[in-house]
Amino acid sequence: MQDQLSALLAQAAAELPALTTRPEFEAAKARYVGPHGALTALMKQMGALPKEQKPVAGKLINETKGQLQTQLDTALARIEAAEIAAQLGPAVDVTLPSPDAPPGTRHPLTLVRDELCSILRKAGFVIADGPEVETEYYCFDALNTPADHPARDAQDTFYLPDGVRFGNVAKKNPGEKYLLRTHTSSVQIRTMLAGKPPIRIVAPGRVYRRDTVDATHSANFHQIEGLYVDRGVTVRDLKALLDYIFASLLGPDTKVRFRPHYFGYTEPSFEVDLSARHLPKVNKEWVEICGCGMVDPLVFEGVGYDTDVWSGYAFGIGLERLAMMLYGIDDIRYFYQNDLRFLRQFS
Amino acid sequence: MKISRNWLQTYVDLTGRSADEISRAITFLGFEVEGVALTGAPKLEQLVVGEILTRAKHPNADKLSVCTVDIGPAGGVKTIVCGASNCDPGRRVPVALPGAVLPGNFTIKQSQIRGQLSDGMMCSAKELALSDEAAGLLVLDGSPALGTPINAVLPPGDTVFDIEITPNRPDCLGHLGVARELAAWFKQDLVYPEVHFTPEHADPAPRPDLLRALHVDAPEDCPLYTATVITGVKIGRSPAWLQQRLSAVGLRPVNNVVDAGNFVMLEYNQPVHAFDARKLSGQTILVRRAAPGEKITTLDKHERTLTADMLVIADAVKPVVIAGIMGGENSGVSADTTDLVLEVAHFRRQSVRATAKRLALASDSSYRYERGVDPHSLEEAMHRCIDLILATAGGTVAGPTLKAGGDVPWQREITVTPAFINERLGFTLPATEMQAALERLELETVRTDPTPDRGPAWTFAIPSWRDDLDRPIDLVEEVLRLHGSDQIPAAPVTAPALLAEDAPMVAFNRRVTDHLVNQGFNECITYTLRPAKEAAAWIAPAPAADLALANPFVEDQSHLRPTLIMGLLDALKLNRSRGTAASRLFETGRMFLGRDGQTWECAAVAFLIAEPPDKRSWLQREPADFSLAKHHMTVIAAAAGLDFSRQPSVPATAPGWQEGQAAAINDHAGHWAARFGLLNLTFVKSLGLEGKIYAGCFAILPEKIAAPAARRRYADFSLFPAALRDLALVVDAATPAADVQKALAKAARAAAGNSFAIESVTVFDLYQGKGLPEGKKSLAFSLVFRSSTRTLTDDEVNAVFAQIQKAITADGTLSVRA
Known part of the structure; x- marks a missing residue:
């Protein structure tokens, strides 16, 4: 019996490593350890052995069975590995580029707008919105810009024909004209009329001027408007906010100064100049970046706010101008050409 | 506006203040300084007037001359070597003596030049920093006395500030106004001009033969008009100081009378006008409306045709001045003028502005009236101007100043x-x-x-x-x-929370942008204003008219855009023409739609997917198709709070889209609209673009963008297994899948009744071709059944499934595919 068992092991050792497929393996396994297999047949012979030989034979058979099982496990593991390898195919060249589109990009004006909005949201401002087609009331009258003011000239402002009706831009006065807003300040009026103080909004948006397009002028451009109405708002609060905005945007070496100026809808009014040592265009001299001021009492009266109770400030920043300064862009037209070599630089 | 430092100095002491210091003061007073220019000669010591007596060729240099120069009492005759070609005997020129320091810190010494002693230097205009003229010696006209210090001969040095006067401060359109501001800033006294003339100084005898009366027809536009007659003037050049004042600020000196008027205007911000009294017909000045079509040739030699709302100053037969704007050639002061009428008046700013604008004629005078002139300085300005004329042109004030209208009362x-x-x-x-x-x-x-x-x-x-x-x-x-x-002292930002939300539009834009950027789209920003023909091509021609501007600036930017796609196509074309591979672009912004005779401003998103025709890649991906466009549109709509899986798509019929390859989803209330699919190939080709371009444009009224939905309640769901059945249906090829799906879902719900739920009915296969009759297609649906209370048995599911098949085929329009 010992010889038979040895022969069986030798046969398995010769046959099993040559198997390549799972069916071959299953068939071989059946031939050795299956119900009709060779080892099973030898185990059945044990009953016929004399009683004293049985423990020895049993031990031998168990040893053989264990060795066979090891051989089978080895063969199976090898076949499974080959199967997985077949499933995977050859190794990839991990250095090949992805054939899919790379991530897209946000426009630089969007990036600057979002950055400003997020800076202002930290200071409690919420983002408001208003129409680009406006009426004379919201764009001019309510902002204390009298009817004969040059800004209202058809030379500077785009108007829509008299007969046009806008379904979702309500006129305040029946006779007034529709126009394309010349500044986002119109959102101040809509917000104040629609709500109650205190108010703290930032309104980014597109505005229009009848300008010749050149490196610094565009028929439409973008502004970001801020309005803060509360009790006891002061000039110092306004300065503090603008200091905060520009330090957040440009870093702690940024200096901000106020120069007195004139706007019809703020009193006092200021132009704001920046200087920042690390920015190429702004390191040597002051660069004008923003207009601002304390909301003129006439504007509050126009929207029915009690000027004895409420005060506030407003500011407006030109997005293109700011983006040009931040990124060092010298031609406003690049923003509107959308050359991908331009767009991809900012993400 | 140009402001001269020397001029300011006559009202406020700026001695010792640098130009930077004054600039800074002006800036912080609220007037932007747009430029600072130096004019005239700087202060020059040891520079005197000399006359060239003799000129001889330098023995050792071809291009040099040796001259003797007489500088009179300042030092007699000097020998000077000169390189200029115009050092001719008899000329009087500036001579720098040893010790003089020329601009640029160049010190003159006695020296040997090629073996010849030179005892100074004769100077060109450039060497004195007067101008860029370096070609020859500055020849001094008018025979100034020998030895005169040169600063007494040359125009004095001045600093001219070009400053922007804000519209609220017309008072600073005169030097006196700016001086007042600077005096306040530097805490100095303001010295007003000394005005000597008073009405008592006038010759009491009027000259009715020259001017008898004033009459103002339109007092609403001319509240106050005054006129003074000055006789016996002699027109000539103004004195140097007056010419220098005007030249420094960019005005050309004309003659003593006109210059006096301009000076007073630039001093007091009060325009003054002088006529030749003898050129007036009749003896009455009439301030009246122009007759329609009336003509006047103004001093700039242009003939102007007037309209009935314009105000003129007229004599008995003709207009002589367009009020507040410009005088007529017919009455101007000329070299032979002897008798003047001096006008100082107040005109309503709106009237001057309207006329100047209509005539496209702006002047220093109209600019000031438009911005605002103080009527209360009018009399003082008149007296000041009389002083100047009497001093520079002589003459006599004949009778009292005539006056029409009254003082506008002022008390505040x-x-x-x-x-x-x-x-x-x-x-x-x-x-x-x-x-x-x-x-x-x-x-x-x-x-x-x-x-x-x-x-x-x-x-x-x-x-x-x-x-x-x-x-x-x-x-x-x-x-x-x-x-x-x-x-202003620094301070922390104080920001009590307001607990308010951003506008829904903001969240919409953010979600859409996040999605599209993640999907490889590049954000573009394109112009809102587009050409007329494009608006007409993209939408039907009729509503395009509603998008027209009343006053476009350039022809190709005349209409509000009815879609964002055209701008994106422009961007695509630009990138392709520059060889930049661009395939996925998008924009968010406003667009404008017409509906029900009204125009609507919409928030919009558009995207386009344009694989370049020759796209090459080491690994080919599925090309873009209609379904990809629909997918992105569905995500965009979801960002606005809309579930497009529940909205029926219909074939897009609008121009710009390819028939049979594009869809529209429309809101019956008109709150939003979506178009997506393949752009019309012919149309795209006409723009110069090749290949298939898939696109989508979604527009929604900003006020209809949904705010975040209210919090949902949890709904119980079944823990029992689902039963699945597949069903292929053969229908006409033209039948929309959505219709079949809807009918099948309805039949399934009816068949299942209350016994269990139809969890979903979804199409998973579309087949057309071999094995099916011509004009038919097969749609395969997966039906999912589930009960919330038990595991469904095959028998009950089969019974319902059989019923469904029977019901769905009942009308014979479709059949179950074997």
Whole structure:
């Protein structure tokens, strides 16, 4: 019996490593350890052995069975590995580029707008919105810009024909004209009329001027408007906010100064100049970046706010101008050409 | 506006202040300094007038001359070597003597030049920093005395500030106004011009033969008109000082009378006009409306045709001045003028502005009237101008000044307390500083009333030239200006939370942008204004008219855009033409739609996917198709709170889209609209673009963008297994899948009744071709059944499934595919 068992092991050792497929393996396994297999047949012979030989034979058979099982496990593991390898195919060249589109990009004006909005949201401002087609009331009258003011000239402002009706831009006065807003300040009026103080909004948006397009002028451009109405708002609060905005945007070496100026809808009014040592265009001299001021009492009266109770400030920043300064862009037209070599630089 | 430092110096002492210091003062007073220019000669020592006596060729140099030059009492005759070609005997030229320091820090010494002693230098204009003229010696006209210090001969050096006067401060359109501001800033006294003329100085005898009366027909536009007759003047050149004043600020000197008028205008911000009295017909000046079509040739030699709303100054037969704007050639002062009528008047700003605009004729005078002239300085300006004319042109004032209209009354007071000013500023200034600042601006304290807790209540009289000061807040600005707006102390941002939400539009844009950027789209920003023909091509021609601007600036930007896609196509084309591979672009912004005879401003998103025709890649991906466009559109709509899986798509019929390859999803209420799919190939080709371009454009009324939905309640769901059945249906090829799906879902619900739920009915296969009749297609659906209370048995599911098949095929329009 010992010889038979040895022969069986030798046969398995010769046959099993040559198997390549799972069916071959299953068939071989059946031939050795299956119900009709060779080892099973030898185990059945044990009953016929004399009683004293049985423990020895049993031990031998168990040893053989264990060795066979090891051989089978080895063969199976090898076949499974080959199967997985077949499933995977050859190794990839991990250095090949992805054939899919790379991530897209946000426009630089969007990036600057979002950055400003997020800076202002930290200071409690919420983002408001208003129409680009406006009426004379919201764009001019309510902002204390009298009817004969040059800004209202058809030379500077785009108007829509008299007969046009806008379904979702309500006129305040029946006779007034529709126009394309010349500044986002119109959102101040809509917000104040629609709500109650205190108010703290930032309104980014597109505005229009009848300008010749050149490196610094565009028929439409973008502004970001801020309005803060509360009790006891002061000039110092306004300065503090603008200091905060520009330090957040440009870093702690940024200096901000106020120069007195004139706007019809703020009193006092200021132009704001920046200087920042690390920015190429702004390191040597002051660069004008923003207009601002304390909301003129006439504007509050126009929207029915009690000027004895409420005060506030407003500011407006030109997005293109700011983006040009931040990124060092010298031609406003690049923003509107959308050359991908331009767009991809900012993400 | 140009402001001369020398001129300012006559009203306020700026001695010792640098140009930078004055610039800074002007800046912080609220006027932007756009430029600072130096004019005239700097202060030059040891430079005198000399006359060249002889000229001989330098023995050792071809291009040099040796001259003898007489500098008179300053040092007699000198020998000077000169390189200029115009050093001819008899000429008087500037001579720099040893010790002189020329501009550029060049010191003149006695020296040997090629073996010849030179005892100084004769100078060109450039060497004296007078101009860029370096070609020859500066030849001094008018035979100035030998030895005269050169500064006495040359125009004096001046610094000219070009400053932007804000519209609220017309008073600073005159030097006196700017000087007043600087005097307040530097805490100096303001010295007003000395005006000598008073009505008593006039010759009491009027000259009715020259001017008898004034008549103002339109007092609403001309509240005050004054005219003075001056006889016996002699027209000639103005004195040097007057010419220098005008030249420094960019005005060309004309003659003594015209220059005097211009000087007063630039001093007081009060336009003055002089006519030749003998050129007036009749003896009456009439301020009247122009006759329609009436013509006048103005001093700039252009003939102007007037309309009936324009105001003119006229004599008996003709208009002689367009009021407040420009005089006529027919009555101007000329070399032979002897008798003048001097006009100083007040015209309503709106009237001057309207006329100047209509005639496209702007002048220094109209600019000032439009911005605002102080009627209360009118008389003083008249007297000042008379002084100047009498001094420079001689003559006699004949009779009293004639006057039509009355003084516009002026009295304005503002009461303010230091507490109010401090509250508005947010920091504390001493009350004494505030009051002193306002008084330096000539706001006179007329009353001081004590208050219990707010400091003294000052009442200030506002000067007539400060029409911009009307309320206490206006005085806050004045105090801050003089304190220095660069001195506002820093402070922390105080920001109590408002707990408000951003506009829904903001979240919409953010979601859409996030999605598209993640999907490889590049954000573009394109112009809102587009050409007319494009608006007509993209939408039907009729509504395009509603998008037209009344006053476009350029022809190809005449209409509001009815889609964002055209701008993206422009961007695509630009990138392709530059060889930049662009395939996925998008924009968010406003677009404009017409509906029900009205135009609607919509928030919009558009995208396009344009694989380049020759796209090459080491690994091919599925090309873009209609379904990809639909997918992106579905995500965009979801960002606005819309579930497009529940909205029926219909074939898009709008121009611009390819028939049979594009869809529309429309809101019956008109709150939003979506178009997506393949762009019309012919149309795209006509734009010069090749290949298939898939696109989508979604528009929604901003006010209809849904705010975040209310919190949902949890709904129980079944833990029992689902039963699945597949069903293929054969239908006409033209039947929309959505219709079949809807009918099948309806039949399934009816068949299942209350016994269990139809969880979903979804299409998973579409087949057309071999094995199916011509014109038919097969749609395969997966049906999912589930009960919330038990595991379904095959038998009950089969029974319902059989019923469904029977019901769905009942009308014979479709059949179950075997």
